[in-house]
Amino acid sequence: MKILVCFKTVPDLEMLSEEDWAVDSNLAVDVSFVKNILNCFDESALEMTLKLSEYSESFNESLTLTALTIGDKKAEMFLKTLYALKFQKAVRIENNEDVRFFPEVIAAVIAQYVEKINNQDVVVLGRQSGEGDNAKTPLLVAEMLGWPCITQVINIEPSQEERLRVTSMVEGGTLIQVIDTPCVLSVGNAPVSYLRVPTLKDKMSYGKRAIEVLNINVFNIASLLNKCYHEYQLIGLEKISNHRAGILIEGATTAEKAKKLYDHYLKERLEKQ
Amino acid sequence: MSLTREQIVEGLVKILGSDKVITDKQVLQESSIDRFRKYEDVCGVYTQPLPAAVVYAESTEEIAAVLKFANDNTINIVPRTGRSATEGGLETVVENSVVLDGSRMNKILNVDTYNMMVTCQCGVSLEVLDDMLREQGYTTAHSPQSKPLAQMGGLVATRSIGQLSTLYGGIEDMVVGMETVFPNGEITRIKNVPRRATGPDIRHVIIGNEGALCYITEVTVKIFKYRPENNIFLGYTLESMKTGFEILREVMVEGYRPSVARLYDPEDGEYYFSHFAEGKCVLVFMVEGPKAIAEVSAKEIENIVQKHAECEKVNSQLIKTWFENLNWDPKKIAEEIDEIAQTQNIGFTTEVSGNWDVIYDIYEACCNRVREEIPDITMMGGHSSHSYMNGTNMYFMYYYNLVDITPEEEITKYHYPINKIIVEETIKAGGSMVHHHGVGKHRTHWIKEEYTSSYYILETLKKAFDPNGIMNMGTIIPIKK
Ligand SMILES: Cc1cc2nc3c(=O)[nH]c(=O)nc-3n(C[C@H](O)[C@H](O)[C@H](O)COP(=O)(O)OP(=O)(O)OC[C@H]3O[C@@H](n4cnc5c(N)ncnc54)[C@H](O)[C@@H]3O)c2cc1C
Numbered sequence: 084m085k086i087l088v089c090f091k092t093v094p095d096l097e098m099l100s101e102e103d104w105a106v107d108s109n110l111a112v113d114v115s116f117v118k119n120i121l122n123c124f125d126e127s128a129l130e131m132t133l134k135l136s137e138y139s140e141s142f143n144e145s146l147t148l149t150a151l152t153i154g155d156k157k158a159e160m161f162l163k164t165l166y167a168l169k170f171q172k173a174v175r176i177e178n179n180e181d182v183r184f185f186p187e188v189i190a191a192v193i194a195q196y197v198e199k200i201n202n203q204d205v206v207v208l209g210r211q212s213g214e215g216d217n218a219k220t221p222l223l224v225a226e227m228l229g230w231p232c233i234t235q236v237i238n239i240e241p242s243q244e245e246r247l248r249v250t251s252m253v254e255g256g257t258l259i260q261v262i263d264t265p266c267v268l269s270v271g272n273a274p275v276s277y278l279r280v281p282t283l284k285d286k287m288s289y290g291k292r293a294i295e296v297l298n299i300n301v302f303n304i305a306s307l308l309n310k311c312y313h314e315y316q317l318i319g320l321e322k323i324s325n326h327r328a329g330i331l332i333e334g335a336t337t338a339e340k341a342k343k344l345y346d347h348y349l350k351e352r353l354e355k356q
Numbered sequence: 357m358s359l360t361r362e363q364i365v366e367g368l369v370k371i372l373g374s375d376k377v378i379t380d381k382q383v384l385q386e387s388s389i390d391r392f393r394k395y396e397d398v399c400g401v402y403t404q405p406l407p408a409a410v411v412y413a414e415s416t417e418e419i420a421a422v423l424k425f426a427n428d429n430t431i432n433i434v435p436r437t438g439r440s441a442t443e444g445g446l447e448t449v450v451e452n453s454v455v456l457d458g459s460r461m462n463k464i465l466n467v468d469t470y471n472m473m474v475t476c477q478c479g480v481s482l483e484v485l486d487d488m489l490r491e492q493g494y495t496t497a498h499s500p501q502s503k504p505l506a507q508m509g510g511l512v513a514t515r516s517i518g519q520l521s522t523l524y525g526g527i528e529d530m531v532v533g534m535e536t537v538f539p540n541g542e543i544t545r546i547k548n549v550p551r552r553a554t555g556p557d558i559r560h561v562i563i564g565n566e567g568a569l570c571y572i573t574e575v576t577v578k579i580f581k582y583r584p585e586n587n588i589f590l591g592y593t594l595e596s597m598k599t600g601f602e603i604l605r606e607v608m609v610e611g612y613r614p615s616v617a618r619l620y621d622p623e624d625g626e627y628y629f630s631h632f633a634e635g636k637c638v639l640v641f642m643v644e645g646p647k648a649i650a651e652v653s654a655k656e657i658e659n660i661v662q663k664h665a666e667c668e669k670v671n672s673q674l675i676k677t678w679f680e681n682l683n684w685d686p687k688k689i690a691e692e693i694d695e696i697a698q699t700q701n702i703g704f705t706t707e708v709s710g711n712w713d714v715i716y717d718i719y720e721a722c723c724n725r726v727r728e729e730i731p732d733i734t735m736m737g738g739h740s741s742h743s744y745m746n747g748t749n750m751y752f753m754y755y756y757n758l759v760d761i762t763p764e765e766e767i768t769k770y771h772y773p774i775n776k777i778i779v780e781e782t783i784k785a786g787g788s789m790v791h792h793h794g795v796g797k798h799r800t801h802w803i804k805e806e807y808t809s810s811y812y813i814l815e816t817l818k819k820a821f822d823p824n825g826i827m828n829m830g831t832i833i834p835i836k837k
Binding site: 097098099100103115116117118119157160275276277278279280281282283284336337338 | 674732
């Protein structure tokens with residue numbers, strides 16, 4: 084089974100101080116001073132796929148894993164790591180356009196890659212990225228490929244005959260389905276949130292393979308890009324303030340304070356559970 | 357006859373009242389270790405003898421009473437404040453130990469902006485203290501990475517050092533005076549004066565004692581003017597650590613005192629600097645102080661660096677952003693635990709020091725041997741972060757995947773063998789096996805090689821001040837088997 088995991092690297096916005104959150108005349112925040120990290124949902128998707136690959140081996144089925152990212156050279160460090168973690172192919176599609184808010188462009192590139200360059204049975208993506216927060220790419224990829232899509236995926240396991248056992252979050256619970264491929268899986272808030280770490284030996288043995296670099300111009304997206312530039316206009320950017328309020332509980336003794344905490348804040352919540 | 361657990365708890369309750377004596381099992385388990393055994397914490401498997409109780413003292417008199425009770429009944433006391441220890445200093449290796457926690461002694465007692473010092477109790481959080489001072493235009497200038505976690509008693513007890521040390525020194529250069537309680541209950545005060553020549557400087561018996569001689573209850577440290585507006589950040593990429601050490605040396609020898617002077621190797625730097633220095637070493641300086649001095653220092657340091665063609669200057673905003681994100685707060689600690697649990701990848705540090713003529717050799721030998729000899733290594737590298745006229749430190753960072761082990765074997769299969777390589781190579785080259793985390797309980801095996809003939813002085817101090825052997829046994833000096 085051939086699986087493509089698409090990921091994005093994003094600036095680590097937590098590193099920005101309050102004063103760094105200045106929006107410039109091009110409606111961008113300067114993030115060139117902070118390091119890049121894997122988008123959190125994509126990191127889950129990558130690790131989940133590696134786990135699936137391990138399980139599949141015990142089913143005597145081997146997976147071919149390809150990792151793909153669209154972006155500049157900064158992402159290559161992550162692709163090298165994925166090679167060291169035994170991804171068979173690592174692909175970067177060179178792009179310097181600002182497509183943060185154009186998920187249809189990204190989706191078109193991914194869909195064309197799958198249809199024309201490297202056929203796949205499954206495409207796995209994180210549900211949204213912290214930068215554009217569009218939450219559309221996986222759904223658009225599925226639509227363009229004409230494949231079914233499962234959203235909010237939190238676990239993927241092997242099943243028989245080219246099928247997968249997929250766990251996803253649905254309203255009020257989790258759903259486990261055995262599904263046929265091809266399909267698109269959109270990874271949500273999964274318990275698996277960190278990518279494993281390759282050993283130095285594996286970095287030396289596997290991490291040095293050449294990354295396949297394709298230019299975004301080889302994909303047929305010029306008219307789509309034009310349309311996006313015309314149809315969407317970025318009007319403003321604002322930092323969401325997530326200051327949290329706090330209450331100081333007063334009391335003469337620790338016991339008194341604990342009782343107040345329990346009576347006023349915890350009791351009702353605990354009873355509801 | 358030694359007391360039973362129950363009798364110990366009873367005795368402590370009599371002294372402190374039941375409110376301050378904790379015997380909850382989970383609390384005892386978590387209090388039996390520090391970050392050296394963080395993998396045990398991740399797994400919820402605790403291998404050390406559980407303490408009889410964790411007790412919270414709220415005054416010097418209570419500390420004295422508990423110590424006297426322990427001394428009379430030979431109960432091992434493990435002093436504790438901020439709980440950020442990394443070398444086993446908080447491990448309760450003796451059966452029925454009592455953890456004596458001073459974190460509730462958290463009053464800032466006096467801010468003296470004329471004589472430029474601040475006096476506080478041992479449980480004052482460094483971050484709280486420094487934030488309060490900064491609001492008034494002052495600072496302690498002590499800035500360890502654990503600033504959001506550590507407290508004044510522990511910071512003095514470990515001979516800690518901060519990121520601004522090249523200008524302001526380690527805690528030993530900052531402490532003016534102290535109040536301390538010895539195991540027999542004796543309360544001693546060393547007064548606050550700018551200098552004295554009244555015999556040996558007895559502050560140094562206390563600073564760095566790691567709870568193995570006495571309990572620090574109150575500390576007075578210097579304060580400095582806080583002028584962040586004058587800070588200038590400089591950053592360079594370069595090819596080799598050897599050149600980096602040469603530059604650090606030249607800066608020090610020529611008499612410049614940047615507050616931050618750091619040199620990262622490519623492996624350690626990758627975590628922070630991958631966005632602009634992939635595969636390169638990074639040299640970082642921050643200069644501060646009065647504007648004119650800061651400007652001249654920055655200019656002269658630049659001149660020194662520029663003589664080395666392999667150094668390329670980077671935008672100083674990159675360095676400022678890095679510096680602002682260096683410290684570890686409780687959120688980061690919690691995230692780390694989660695990450696270890698998920699990835700089964702864990703990292704530790706070992707920090708050593710050496711003179712200029714050996715530091716590169718120490719760096720190279722340790723990195724090579726660890727990479728070759730230790731299984732499942734995912735990262736081995738390090739940085740120099742504290743420079744002096746005679747030499748500098750190396751702060752080794754190493755990560756490994758935990759493969760086929762029980763929780764206890766994390767230490768025997770990986771951590772000990774790595775520590776052993778680093779300590780042995782350092783001592784062999786004539787360096788010191790501990791630069792600032794303290795000896796704790798896991799580098800005691802090499803304490804005699806470290807001290808050589810001066811071990812006599814250390815051992816005599818222990819015998820003199822803790823004759824019954826109740827102060828954090830197994831710390832600094834190993835327990836005789
Ligand atoms: C993420 C992280 C970063 C760190 N960065 C640095 C750094 O930059 N520089 C540095 O120097 N250290 C650093 N450390 C190590 C640690 O923070 C320091 O050793 C700190 O000084 C410990 O202070 P504490 O209040 O947490 O002490 P604790 O952890 O409570 O105790 C440390 C030791 O001191 C003893 N002790 C504690 N209080 C007293 C007292 N009142 N009287 C006598 N003995 C006492 C304890 O028994 C123990 O042996 C770091 C640790 C972590 C976890």
